[in-house]
Amino acid sequence: MAKRTALYAKHLEANAKMVDFAGWDMPIHYGSQIQEHNAVREKSGMFDVSHMTIVDINGSDATDYLQQLLANDVARLQEKGKALYSAMLNQDGGVIDDLIVYKTDNGYRLVVNSATRTKDLEWMERNLRGFGNLSLTERPELAMLAVQGPEAISKVKLVKPEAATAIDGLKVFQGRSQANWFFARTGYTGEDGLEIMIPEAEIADFWQALQEADVQPCGLGARDTLRLEAGMNLYGNDMDETISPLQAAMGWTIAWEPTDRAFIGRDALEAEKDAGVANKLVGLVLEGRGVMRSHQKVLVDLGNGEQGEGEVTSGTFSPTLQNSIAMARVPKATGETCHVDIRGKQVPARVIKLPFVRNGKKVYE
Amino acid sequence: MANVPADLKYVASHEWIRTEADGTVTIGITDFAQEQLGDVVFVELPEADAEFDADAECAVVESVKAASDIFAPIAGKIIAVNEELVDAPEKVNEDPYGEAWFFKMEVADAAALDALMDADAYAAACEG
Numbered sequence: 001m002a003k004r005t006a007l008y009a010k011h012l013e014a015n016a017k018m019v020d021f022a023g024w025d026m027p028i029h030y031g032s033q034i035q036e037h038n039a040v041r042e043k044s045g046m047f048d049v050s051h052m053t054i055v056d057i058n059g060s061d062a063t064d065y066l067q068q069l070l071a072n073d074v075a076r077l078q079e080k081g082k083a084l085y086s087a088m089l090n091q092d093g094g095v096i097d098d099l100i101v102y103k104t105d106n107g108y109r110l111v112v113n114s115a116t117r118t119k120d121l122e123w124m125e126r127n128l129r130g131f132g133n134l135s136l137t138e139r140p141e142l143a144m145l146a147v148q149g150p151e152a153i154s155k156v157k158l159v160k161p162e163a164a165t166a167i168d169g170l171k172v173f174q175g176r177s178q179a180n181w182f183f184a185r186t187g188y189t190g191e192d193g194l195e196i197m198i199p200e201a202e203i204a205d206f207w208q209a210l211q212e213a214d215v216q217p218c219g220l221g222a223r224d225t226l227r228l229e230a231g232m233n234l235y236g237n238d239m240d241e242t243i244s245p246l247q248a249a250m251g252w253t254i255a256w257e258p259t260d261r262a263f264i265g266r267d268a269l270e271a272e273k274d275a276g277v278a279n280k281l282v283g284l285v286l287e288g289r290g291v292m293r294s295h296q297k298v299l300v301d302l303g304n305g306e307q308g309e310g311e312v313t314s315g316t317f318s319p320t321l322q323n324s325i326a327m328a329r330v331p332k333a334t335g336e337t338c339h340v341d342i343r344g345k346q347v348p349a350r351v352i353k354l355p356f357v358r359n360g361k362k363v364y365e
Numbered sequence: 366m367a368n369v370p371a372d373l374k375y376v377a378s379h380e381w382i383r384t385e386a387d388g389t390v391t392i393g394i395t396d397f398a399q400e401q402l403g404d405v406v407f408v409e410l411p412e413a414d415a416e417f418d419a420d421a422e423c424a425v426v427e428s429v430k431a432a433s434d435i436f437a438p439i440a441g442k443i444i445a446v447n448e449e450l451v452d453a454p455e456k457v458n459e460d461p462y463g464e465a466w467f468f469k470m471e472v473a474d475a476a477a478l479d480a481l482m483d484a485d486a487y488a489a490a491c492e493g
Binding site for chain 2: 028029034221225290319324
């Protein structure tokens with residue numbers, strides 16, 4: 001039987017359509033995915049993300065361990081509560097997963113994808129070798145709620161006034177704990193908001209209070225269209241173990257300095273850079289009618305009569321832009337236009353630099 | 366539970382068929398189908414005068430989630446298409462049996478209509 005989060009009954013109460021997601025019974029929408037999407041862009045929405053995997057890494061070797069395990073450098077986290085987005089790479093420079101790491105009292109907290117949980121934990125354990133003072137502890141008793149949108153933070157403070165001391169003054173990509181709760185100013189929507197880790201037994205009442213304060217319950221469907229508009233990668237679609245971060249618009253997450261930090265995958269990435277990176281991840285805006293979907297072929301004119309080929313990695317209809325948008329991996333030399341093969345028709349599209357939308361507004365030219 | 370009007374005919378690919386007084390038929394997709402698709406954002410209709418065999422792909426409906434083919438439920442010729450759907454695809458979710466009709470056909474063999482599912486048979490097919 002599929003696993004259920006502590007909010008399962010609340011989802012059914014809110015008329016969720018439930019689907020299987022990586023072995024979890026999760027809400028895809030509560031009636032209209034587009035309405036949920038718009039609520040987050042215009043007001044506030046909440047997402048049950050309790051299926052995600054939380055792992056605490058404690059001990060005096062934690063920093064050394066993560067400096068080897070992750071492509072980004074946890075030494076950049078100067079203060080407690082600061083967070084970093086990073087790839088975890090294999091030896092070939094392929095992405096095993098993408099994750100957020102927070103600096104905590106005794107070490108670090110990682111939040112990784114649920115679909116990759118088993119292989120992530122195996123990889124993390126396999127690489128413990130050589131580190132004596134280190135513990136990895138999964139925290140399945142913590143549920144997690146993302147509250148997102150321009151009104152999200154004020155709604156959270158409205159229903160939980162005592163949280164203001166933890167929330168006020170939080171910078172983007174920073175978190176603070178209060179009692180057994182942890183409030184982080186992070187998200188996957190391109191809007192302001194919080195991701196809140198909550199003891200399982202306490203999340204249902206919090207959800208109820210937010211719902212009564214008019215915060216829209218949102219499913220995985222809206223989560224996907226929001227993150228795509230925000231130009232944020234989805235593991236398994238936009239990158240995987242066969243794709244290097246250099247080909248997934250994740251170059252900014254690789255900490256090359258200090259040059260003697262031997263993180264896993266570094267040699268492969270340096271060799272790839274020296275040889276010339278073949279592809280890039282870009283945004284596409286469809287000029288004609290239709291909806292781009294993952295795995296559709298992208299046809300590119302590389303000049304001198306040369307044709308190149310790429311692939312849509314994530315595509316959808318954008319509720320904010322009222323048009324189809326996509327992320328696509330295309331040859332490095334791709335210019336400003338291309339064609340996408342949509343069900344046998346070649347439809348013109350513009351190539352843009354990600355993202356499409358930030359804070360409710362279109363941001364590309 | 367999805368709405369399945371008793372006065373319509375149905376096919377397993379989730380199109381409904383209404384026989385008009387003049388013997389032509391009007392075709393759309395069912396409430397069950399629109400619910401499965403989720404928010405509809407794009408509709409591609411057949412050309413007027415095009416002729417189709419039964420079960421031939423003749424239109425496309427796309428939701429935020431996925432693209433889905435619409436099939437001619439019966440052999441015949443397209444005599445009208447609902448152009449308003451192109452600009453207001455959300456009508457497929459709001460009024461699947463009314464404003465959101467897709468196209469009208471002149472049926473090649475009226476007897477073929479008798480072989481289509483009635484409401485009870487279609488409702489049972491959806492349950493299964």
